Amino acid sequence: MSWNETGIEHARVMIVDDNRVNRHLLMALLERGGIRHVELAEDGRDALARMETFQPDLILLDLMMPNLDGFDMCRQLRAEARWSDLPVLVQSSLSRAEDRARAFAAGATDYVTKPINAIELLSRVRIHLQNRALVHDLRLFRRRTEAELDLARAMQERLMPGAARLAGIEADAQLAISAHFAPSSELGGDFWDLRRDEQGRAVVYMVDFSGHGVGAALNTFRLHAIVQQMDFAGFDPGAFLAALNTRLCALLPSGQFATMLAGVIDPAAGRFLYASAGSTKPMVWAPGDPAPTLGDSAGLPLGLLASASYEARSLPLPPGGRLFLYSDAAIEIPVGEDVLDEGGLAVLVGRHMGMPDGRGFLDAVIADLNATGPIDDDLTALLVTRCA
Amino acid sequence: MSGAPGPVPPDGSAPHIGDCRILVVDDTDFNRTLIGALLNEAGFHNVAFAKDGFDALAQIEAAAPDLVILDIMMPGMDGFEVCRKLRADHAYADLPVLVQTALSSSDDRNRAFDAGTTDLISKPLDRTELLARVRIHLENRMLIRDLQLYRARVEGELAIARSMYEHLLPTPATCAALRGTSGVELRSHTVLSTDMGGDIWGLVRLDGGRFGVYLLDMAGRGVSAALNAFRMHTLIHELAALGDDPAAFLSELNDRAARLLEVGEHATLLYGVVDGGAGTFTYAAAAATSPVLLLPDGGVRFGDAAGLPVGVAAGTRYEARALPLPEGAALMLHSNAVLDALEAGTAGLDAVIAGALAQAGAGGDRFEAVTQALAAALGDTPHDDHTLVWLERRGGRA
Numbered sequence: 019m020s021w022n023e024t025g026i027e028h029a030r031v032m033i034v035d036d037n038r039v040n041r042h043l044l045m046a047l048l049e050r051g052g053i054r055h056v057e058l059a060e061d062g063r064d065a066l067a068r069m070e071t072f073q074p075d076l077i078l079l080d081l082m083m084p085n086l087d088g089f090d091m092c093r094q095l096r097a098e099a100r101w102s103d104l105p106v107l108v109q110s111s112l113s114r115a116e117d118r119a120r121a122f123a124a125g126a127t128d129y130v131t132k133p134i135n136a137i138e139l140l141s142r143v144r145i146h147l148q149n150r151a152l153v154h155d156l157r158l159f160r161r162r163t164e165a166e167l168d169l170a171r172a173m174q175e176r177l178m179p180g181a182a183r184l185a186g187i188e189a190d191a192q193l194a195i196s197a198h199f200a201p202s203s204e205l206g207g208d209f210w211d212l213r214r215d216e217q218g219r220a221v222v223y224m225v226d227f228s229g230h231g232v233g234a235a236l237n238t239f240r241l242h243a244i245v246q247q248m249d250f251a252g253f254d255p256g257a258f259l260a261a262l263n264t265r266l267c268a269l270l271p272s273g274q275f276a277t278m279l280a281g282v283i284d285p286a287a288g289r290f291l292y293a294s295a296g297s298t299k300p301m302v303w304a305p306g307d308p309a310p311t312l313g314d315s316a317g318l319p320l321g322l323l324a325s326a327s328y329e330a331r332s333l334p335l336p337p338g339g340r341l342f343l344y345s346d347a348a349i350e351i352p353v354g355e356d357v358l359d360e361g362g363l364a365v366l367v368g369r370h371m372g373m374p375d376g377r378g379f380l381d382a383v384i385a386d387l388n389a390t391g392p393i394d395d396d397l398t399a400l401l402v403t404r405c406a
Numbered sequence: 407m408s409g410a411p412g413p414v415p416p417d418g419s420a421p422h423i424g425d426c427r428i429l430v431v432d433d434t435d436f437n438r439t440l441i442g443a444l445l446n447e448a449g450f451h452n453v454a455f456a457k458d459g460f461d462a463l464a465q466i467e468a469a470a471p472d473l474v475i476l477d478i479m480m481p482g483m484d485g486f487e488v489c490r491k492l493r494a495d496h497a498y499a500d501l502p503v504l505v506q507t508a509l510s511s512s513d514d515r516n517r518a519f520d521a522g523t524t525d526l527i528s529k530p531l532d533r534t535e536l537l538a539r540v541r542i543h544l545e546n547r548m549l550i551r552d553l554q555l556y557r558a559r560v561e562g563e564l565a566i567a568r569s570m571y572e573h574l575l576p577t578p579a580t581c582a583a584l585r586g587t588s589g590v591e592l593r594s595h596t597v598l599s600t601d602m603g604g605d606i607w608g609l610v611r612l613d614g615g616r617f618g619v620y621l622l623d624m625a626g627r628g629v630s631a632a633l634n635a636f637r638m639h640t641l642i643h644e645l646a647a648l649g650d651d652p653a654a655f656l657s658e659l660n661d662r663a664a665r666l667l668e669v670g671e672h673a674t675l676l677y678g679v680v681d682g683g684a685g686t687f688t689y690a691a692a693a694a695t696s697p698v699l700l701l702p703d704g705g706v707r708f709g710d711a712a713g714l715p716v717g718v719a720a721g722t723r724y725e726a727r728a729l730p731l732p733e734g735a736a737l738m739l740h741s742n743a744v745l746d747a748l749e750a751g752t753a754g755l756d757a758v759i760a761g762a763l764a765q766a767g768a769g770g771d772r773f774e775a776v777t778q779a780l781a782a783a784l785g786d787t788p789h790d791d792h793t794l795v796w797l798e799r800r801g802g803r804a
Contacts, residue, residue, distance in 0.1 A: 119534030127542055135512050141519040149546055156553035163560050166628040173630055231563035232629055233570055236636045243640040246666055271573045
């Protein structure tokens with residue numbers, strides 16, 4: 019193996035030994051191994067004083083030294099979080115098993131016995147440095163990417179109504195709204211929104227793009243941008259989906275699509291008028307109902323056929339009634355050989371549907387879903403309650 | 407909204423090494439039993455045993471362990487050979503292999519490292535040392551594996567996103583078709599940075615042998631810039647009906663973008679209509695880089711591209727500007743990153759272009775010369791996206 023591999027060339031090694039000859043022997047050995055940045059310390063106290071300025075990647079530590087010995091220095095080092103994973107390679111003439119055990123107990127990473135075997139020492143130094151460089155690179159990637167994805171995730175959460183806007187709609191439209199949004203990775207392909215049309219009726223929609231992660235999220239931003247351009251006056255769910263589909267078809271690459279449900283709560287008729295592009299079945303129930311009613315949701319997903327049309331449907335939603343929408347992650351949880359389908363979800367919902375608090379209802383349903391099996395897709399759930 | 411996303415524990419958390427599979431390879435019953443008991447007592451409950459080298463390789467093949475504790479002196483195939491065979495197989499290049507040797511045997515120790523061992527455990531076995539070394543290597547391995555899984559997952563997501571981004575850009579077939587109807591040859595040069603970025607260019611179909619072209623540079627970088635670039639692309643697509651009038655197009659686009667974008671999110675943009683028949687380029691710009699006009703006589707002109715970035719303030723009105731596009735002239739649009747990378751800005755770009763044109767000489771391929779000169783000036787590792795769109799009106803120079 020080449021000594022110029024990653025981690026060796028730029029590695030910084032501190033030698034801690036009270037014997038001047040030993041220090042220089044070790045330094046010569048390291049230099050032979052391609053390590054050019056070497057710092058020498060005479061004892062543990064001297065070494066600790068140099069840590070901050072030298073910032074070593076590895077320490078070669080003698081045990082028996084005046085002022086502060088290797089055992090104590092190692093313990094002091096490990097007490098500091100930033101040095102907790104620094105490789106400390108003990109090199110000592112103490113060869114009894116008890117001494118080795120004590121050194122490991124003090125936090126040593128590795129132990130070699132004097133007289134130094136050059137090949138062994140360099141092999142060990144190389145292994146530790148390469149591991150450290152690899153971990154460093156991977157951590158750097160992760161830190162940078164996490165920061166980037168956190169930013170993107172915050173943007174995606176802003177696509178959905180914030181607390182203030184939601185409170186406004188709740189007050190104006192006499193509704194109580196609870197939502198759960200959990201992408202399976204940092205970003206997801208789910209997205210929902212709630213707004214009012216010019217008659218003051220509450221319009222609600224929920225979208226679930228194919229795929230997940232960043233790619234699916236890019237599509238939610240596209241759809242959101244299109245919806246922002248659309249006219250909500252006299253909201254007609256079927257026409258809305260048809261228009262959205264035509265516009266989305268022009269943008270989406272083949273193979274990508276979205277399921278969607280869009281509807282409007284008509285308080286005068288006491289009904290939820292909706293249309294579906296292959297979404298999950300919406301559930302509604304009125305106070306005192308024994309079980310939720312599932313609405314039909316057949317329809318072609320968005321993005322597949324520009325000329326698709328969408329059927330107008332409706333469900334009863336009297337005052338005090340509730341509407342429950344969810345992404346398909348909730349009905350694709352594996353149960354034995356099968357999955358928890360809409361019927362299975364309806365049973366779970368039935369257990370909690372009487373809970374007066376919407377948030378409590380959602381939490382209970384989500385807890386039941388998590389107990390059912392692993393959820394490996396974006397999960398969104400929305401409960402809208404009409405005030406009695 | 408609840409919990410940390412992803413299957414990976416947060417950075418720095420202690421990996422669960424108790425579940426790791428450890429294979430103990432030793433031909434002595436007593437040693438296998440002893441090592442097994444020490445490991446079990448320390449909480450390692452997934453321990454397997456092999457009684458010689460052949461048995462070890464067969465078991466590793468059947469179920470890869472996370473760590474191997476290997477004896478040297480074994481009948482049939484010794485520990486050195488097992489180690490060499492493992493290291494020769496790429497799948498096990500990173501597998502920690504801990505070899506048991508006597509402290510005094512300097513020769514064995516060197517041979518073990520030569521064969522690719524990760525670490526040595528001294529014989530006779532010491533409990534503290536054995537467990538310390540096993541823990542250190544397993545923790546390290548689990549940490550690296552978690553980080554590698556994270557990277558593989560995220561890189562997979564970003565690869566999909568990048569292919570979607572590439573799907574936004576005009577295809578060579580689209581450019582070729584436009585050449586037929588407009589008499590203008592369209593070429594482009596895009597260098598994507600290692601991250602996702604916010605550069606997009608595209609075309610708007612118009613009638614009468616004309617077409618619209620835009621170059622957009624979203625502020626920021628990474629996934630969030632890409633998300634906004636996709637939004638802007640969607641808005642531009644929605645506004646195609648206004649494509650005849652660059653000033654109106656840009657003004658309307660800005661109003662809509664301002665409603666979508668948050669404070670601090672904005673884009674520089676140039677949108678123009680290429681009219682091959684009339685020989686004009688009519689455009690409007692929002693803090694864009696200057697369009698560069700390369701005249702048939704070798705002259706170079708920079709167009710004005712000042713204006714407020716898109717998305718900053720609703721109600722901003724943009725003005726139309728024009729450049730002539732005579733036969734044989736070329737028009738170059740380029741992203742901010744090109745200028746940023748050239749220390750002297752526009753003057754630097756001017757110098758690069760002048761040098762490239764001199765190099766190409768009369769009748770040479772100016773596009774190739776300019777892209778090559780820019781690549782040389784920018785270096786091999788772009789830290790931001792670079793886009794260069796080249797519109798050349800044929801004729802005149804033939």
